[in-house]
Structure formats: C-alpha cells, structure tokens
Amino acid sequence: MxxxxxxxxxxxxxxxxxxxxxxxxxxxxxxxxxxxxxxxxxxxxxxxxxxxxxxxxxxxxxxxxxxxxxxxxxxxxxxxxxxxxxxxxxxxxISSNVNAVAIASDKIKTKKFFKSIGINVPPANVLKKDDFETEEEFIEKLGFSFPIVLKQGEGQGGKDICITKEFSDVLDYFENFDEALIEKFIEGSEVSIEVIGWNGEYLPLVPVYKGETNLEGIHPIKRLRYGPCDFKDIGNDEFRKLAKHIATNLKSEGTIDMDLIYSKKENKVYAIEINTRPSGTRYLSFACTDLNPLNLLVDIASGNFNVESLEKDMKDYYTLEIPVGDYEGPDPQEPLKEYLNGNFIVHGPKGYQRITIRGNTREETFEIAKELTGNDYTI
Ligand SMILES: Nc1ncnc2c1ncn2[C@@H]1O[C@H](COP(=O)(O)OP(=O)(O)O)[C@@H](O)[C@H]1O
Ligand SMILES: [Mg+2]
The missing domain is CATH 3.40.50.720 (NAD(P)-binding Rossmann-like Domain)
Structure with missing residues (x-):
C-alpha cells in the first residue's frame, strides 16, 4: 500500500x-x-x-x-x-469534491446551502458600498440593526471580519471592500463539529465548545475550548444529527467541520460556516472520541471505513484545550501526537502552541492542566 x-x-x-x-x-x-x-x-x-x-x-x-x-x-x-x-x-x-468546496469556500454560497436544507442561519444581507449613505438608509437596506458582523465570502481565522455596534466602523470597512456579507450578531456559544465521510457514509464526531461570541471579536482560535458540549437544553446527539444532515447534503468527503452558534436564550442552533479541510478542533475531537480524524483519512485510503463499527468504538472522554503560546511544562511522551502513553498533546507552531488534554472527567482535565502549566483554569 x-x-x-x-x-x-x-x-x-x-x-x-x-x-x-x-x-x-x-x-x-x-x-x-x-x-x-x-x-x-x-x-x-x-x-x-x-x-x-x-x-x-x-x-x-x-x-x-x-x-x-x-x-x-x-x-x-x-x-x-x-x-x-x-x-x-x-x-x-480523500477530500471533498468541486461542488462541496465551491459551497464551503464562499460564505454567501454556504448560507444559501444551509437555508436550502432547512438549517437556521443568522439573518443576513449582502450590501455594496453604493447601496447606502446614511446610517438610517443602511439599517433600512440591511433589514436589521446593530450589533452586526461584516465578512467577506472567503476567509479563515477571523480574516476580514468586523464585529461592531457602530456605523462608523461600517464606513471604515467599506473603505477596504466594495461588498460585504453582513450578518446579525448572534449572542451564543460557539460550537464546532467534524464529520468524516466517504462513499455516502458519514461519521459525525463530537460537538466541542469554543466559548461565547463577543463584541470584541476575539476569534475562537484564541480561546480555551473543551469537549464534549454540555448544554442543558440541547443534547450532543442533536448536534451530531445536524452535522450528519449537513455533510450528507453537501456530499462531503474526507474530513470537514462546521461552525455553529447555539443561542441558549432561543434554544436554537445557527450555522455559520463549513470548512472542507482538517479542522482546527481535531485534537479535541480525537481526545474525546479516541478517533483521530486524520488517521481516519488514512484508514479510508486503505479501504477501511465502517461507520457502524466506528460508532461502537467511539469513546466518551473529556477534553480541555488551552492556548499557551510557548509550552514549557513536562515533556510529552512518544508518540507525540497520540494518547498512547500520555494524557496530553502539544501542537501548533512556537508562539501559538496549544495543549489538548484528555481526562475521564471534566475535573480531571482541569487538574492535568494545572500540573502542566501551573495555572488554574476555569470556564
Ligand atoms: N453572526 C455572528 N454572530 C456572532 N458572532 C459571529 C457571527 N459570525 C461570525 N462571528 C464571530 O466571528 C468568528 C469568525 O467567523 P466565521 O464566519 O467562522 O469566519 P472564519 O472563517 O474567519 O472563522 C466566529 O467564530 C464568531 O466568533
Ligand atoms: Mg470560523
């Protein structure tokens, strides 16, 4: 092989x-x-x-x-x-086809796709620079009011995103862009979930929690994250069902993830984005389920992908992921990117390193975090 x-x-x-x-x-x-x-x-x-x-x-x-x-x-x-x-x-x-990539790589197309399969999305509009002059005109054309999120069709890691309550920021934004996708700001919890797919079979992994949306626009890659989610009014099976529905309709292949915002107030899930590539939350998914998303791609390559048996193999660990910048704790054990001999993985380039911890309970993940970093973390 x-x-x-x-x-x-x-x-x-x-x-x-x-x-x-x-x-x-x-x-x-x-x-x-x-x-x-x-x-x-x-x-x-x-x-x-x-x-x-x-x-x-x-x-x-x-x-x-x-x-x-x-x-x-x-x-x-x-x-x-x-x-x-x-x-x-x-x-x-072992990756997604042209149609799936075309939908996921353009946030405007992604939105249309979500709507077409009955998924909630934040109210939104696409406006051009010349569509308005005054704040009143802007809000009238937009159809909803501040706070709002301005985005471009393409982008990742918070690139070209502006979250604001002020019309002056809108004017500044349109200094740099002729057009923007403008969404209503949704107050809620950010959740990601990965789905591995091949040959019409789909395996949703686990929903992970990435913190609350905020007007400061701090991107989830800079926050503490944990998994699995533990919301009172929505179970993780519901997220998994939703993710599978999205992947099945997208006809994705290989690994994808989706970004969701869960509003506790409305008990409603909004979908904001799909990425048809290895996920930034893959270490969390791996820690929780004991299924390493990228290893699954290798398994698919070697003709070995059985959703039914993977569902049975899937474990229920807890995980905590901390952005540390430069990791200075005890050395991780070999193999460095597996949990075979240890309960944590350090990853990312120097200056942007993160530790992903696995434990049998949430409390245990915090205890391990303290041993590794000397810090007390709370959520
Ligand atoms: N409608 C929204 N309401 C609240 N926050 C949002 C909204 N859209 C985006 N954000 C915030 O901006 C971040 C980046 O947005 P996203 O569309 O996922 O783009 P990127 O490709 O840069 O990750 C989100 O993770 C979230 O924190
Ligand atoms: Mg995103």
Whole structure:
C-alpha cells in the first residue's frame, strides 16, 4: 500500500498510524523548510499547485491520495485534481469534491446551502458600498440593526471580519471592500463539529465548545475550548444529527467541520460556516472520541471505513484545550501526537502552541492542566 500525502505540515499527526499500518508514504510539499518531511518514506519538493503532485501520484503508482492542507486557498485546485485523477487513473483522493468546496469556500454560497436544507442561519444581507449613505438608509437596506458582523465570502481565522455596534466602523470597512456579507450578531456559544465521510457514509464526531461570541471579536482560535458540549437544553446527539444532515447534503468527503452558534436564550442552533479541510478542533475531537480524524483519512485510503463499527468504538472522554503560546511544562511522551502513553498533546507552531488534554472527567482535565502549566483554569 502506497499513499501520497499532499503537504507535510500536518503529517506528524498521522506518521505513527501510517507506520503502524505498514503503509509506504510519499509527501509532496512546496516549502523545503516545512517540518516532518523526514517522517515519510520519501518526499518531493514541488512547485505550488496540483500539477506536480498529480504527476508524482501517477509515476509512483500510489493507491490513494490524502491531502493534509490546513488552509483554504489550495482546496479548489485539490478538488479539480481529484476529479481528474479519480476518473482517469482510478486513484481515490480523500477530500471533498468541486461542488462541496465551491459551497464551503464562499460564505454567501454556504448560507444559501444551509437555508436550502432547512438549517437556521443568522439573518443576513449582502450590501455594496453604493447601496447606502446614511446610517438610517443602511439599517433600512440591511433589514436589521446593530450589533452586526461584516465578512467577506472567503476567509479563515477571523480574516476580514468586523464585529461592531457602530456605523462608523461600517464606513471604515467599506473603505477596504466594495461588498460585504453582513450578518446579525448572534449572542451564543460557539460550537464546532467534524464529520468524516466517504462513499455516502458519514461519521459525525463530537460537538466541542469554543466559548461565547463577543463584541470584541476575539476569534475562537484564541480561546480555551473543551469537549464534549454540555448544554442543558440541547443534547450532543442533536448536534451530531445536524452535522450528519449537513455533510450528507453537501456530499462531503474526507474530513470537514462546521461552525455553529447555539443561542441558549432561543434554544436554537445557527450555522455559520463549513470548512472542507482538517479542522482546527481535531485534537479535541480525537481526545474525546479516541478517533483521530486524520488517521481516519488514512484508514479510508486503505479501504477501511465502517461507520457502524466506528460508532461502537467511539469513546466518551473529556477534553480541555488551552492556548499557551510557548509550552514549557513536562515533556510529552512518544508518540507525540497520540494518547498512547500520555494524557496530553502539544501542537501548533512556537508562539501559538496549544495543549489538548484528555481526562475521564471534566475535573480531571482541569487538574492535568494545572500540573502542566501551573495555572488554574476555569470556564
Ligand atoms: N453572526 C455572528 N454572530 C456572532 N458572532 C459571529 C457571527 N459570525 C461570525 N462571528 C464571530 O466571528 C468568528 C469568525 O467567523 P466565521 O464566519 O467562522 O469566519 P472564519 O472563517 O474567519 O472563522 C466566529 O467564530 C464568531 O466568533
Ligand atoms: Mg470560523
């Protein structure tokens, strides 16, 4: 069995699993300074784009391709490559197709998609710079009032997002953009959930909690997060059902996640975003369920994905994830990205490191956090 991995930056997540399965691994990577290159059997430094990886896949006669890309821009090129290489060379690519990527990579299309399958979305409108002059006119055209969230169709990690109560910020925003997707600000709890899909079968993992939406616009990647969710009026099965409904209709493949806002006041879930790539919350999902989302992609590549039995294997641990910047606690044990010999994983680049902790109870995760960092965390 031979698998091509596109991108080396996330490869250490799967390295242990790939070796354990005896898979021959090839990485293509465009940055020769990128980490993890030596963890594969073989690697190629290639120009950006999917032309060369496709050539390598064909020349090397690989059995499958697993894209491991943590950013949005290359996803459409990957999807186009998938279309071609699956059809012409019968090499499966474990990621989403063109249609799913087109919907997820544009927040305006995502919204239409959510609506079309009966999912709640925050009230929204698309306005152009010339659509209004005064605040009154702006609010009239918008159809709702402040606070609001201005966004662009494309973006991740809070890029080009402005959350505000002030019309002056709107004017500033339109200095930089001609058009914006403008949503009503929803007060609520931010939740993410991943779904692994292949061949029409979908496995939703676990809803994780990422903190409350806020007018300061602090993005969830900067917050303490935990899993699974524990809301009083909505069970985690409901989130899993919703996630499965979304993935099934999107016809996603490989790993995706969705960003949701749960309003306790209304007991209502709003969907805001879908990402058709490895999730920023994958370590939390892994800690809770004992299913490593990226290892599951490797399993799919090796023809091994049975939702029914995975549902049975899924565990119920608790997890806590803390942004620490630079981790200085006790050394994690090998393998570094698995929970085999320890109860925590340190990940992310220096300066932006996070610790994901696994425990049998929520209290235990906080105790471990204190041992590792010396700090008391509360939620
Ligand atoms: N309608 C909304 N109401 C409240 N907060 C929002 C809303 N839309 C976005 N946000 C905040 O902005 C963050 C980023 O928005 P999102 O659409 O997920 O874009 P990104 O691709 O940058 O993650 C969200 O995680 C949330 O904190
Ligand atoms: Mg988001």
């Amino acid at each position: 031979k698998v091509l991995f596109i991108g080396s930056r996330l490869y250490d997540d799967v390295a242990y699993h790939v070796d354990k399965l005896g898979i021959e691994s090839i990485i293509t990577e465009s940055n020769e300074e990128a980490p993890n290159l030596d963890l594969a059997t073989k690697y190629y430094i290639v120009p950006r784009g999917m032309e060369k990886p496709m050539e390598v896949a064909i020349d090397e006669n690989v059995d499958a391709i697993v894209p491991l890309l943590g950013i949005d821009p290359p996803l459409m090129a990957v999807a186009l490559m998938k279309e071609e290489i699956e059809e012409k060379h019968n090499i499966p690519v």
